[in-house]
Amino acid sequence: MQSMFTADIHRLTSRHCAFCKYWNDRQDTHIKHKIHDIWYYEPYVREYCNKKRLDTKGIGCCQYFESKFP
Numbered sequence: 001m002q003s004m005f006t007a008d009i010h011r012l013t014s015r016h017c018a019f020c021k022y023w024n025d026r027q028d029t030h031i032k033h034k035i036h037d038i039w040y041y042e043p044y045v046r047e048y049c050n051k052k053r054l055d056t057k058g059i060g061c062c063q064y065f066e067s068k069f070p
Contacts, residue, residue: 004032004040005059009069016041017049018058021068024048028068030058 007014017023018031018041025031030042043059051064 003042005043006034006038006040008037009039009067010037015061015065015067016043016058017047017056017060017062017065018042018045019067019069020049020064021066022049022051022064023056023058023068024050 007016007019009019018025019039024047030045030047032040034040041058043057045058046055047058048054049056052062
């Protein structure tokens with residue numbers, strides 16, 4: 001496991017690929033809940049994005065972001 005960053009998933013500045021429903025991390029192996037809305041994520045791991053149709057890093061972001069959390 002690589003170094004992990006923290007993010008508040010309900011802030012606009014935390015719209016990273018790691019928290020997007022289009023990022024193909026089906027078992028959520030690259031994110032981990034910390035407390036309340038704060039999550040850890042692996043920023044430099046690459047997974048396939050179903051919208052862009054290419055591999056993107058967990059720290060990435062784009063206009064197609066849709067949260068995998070309610």
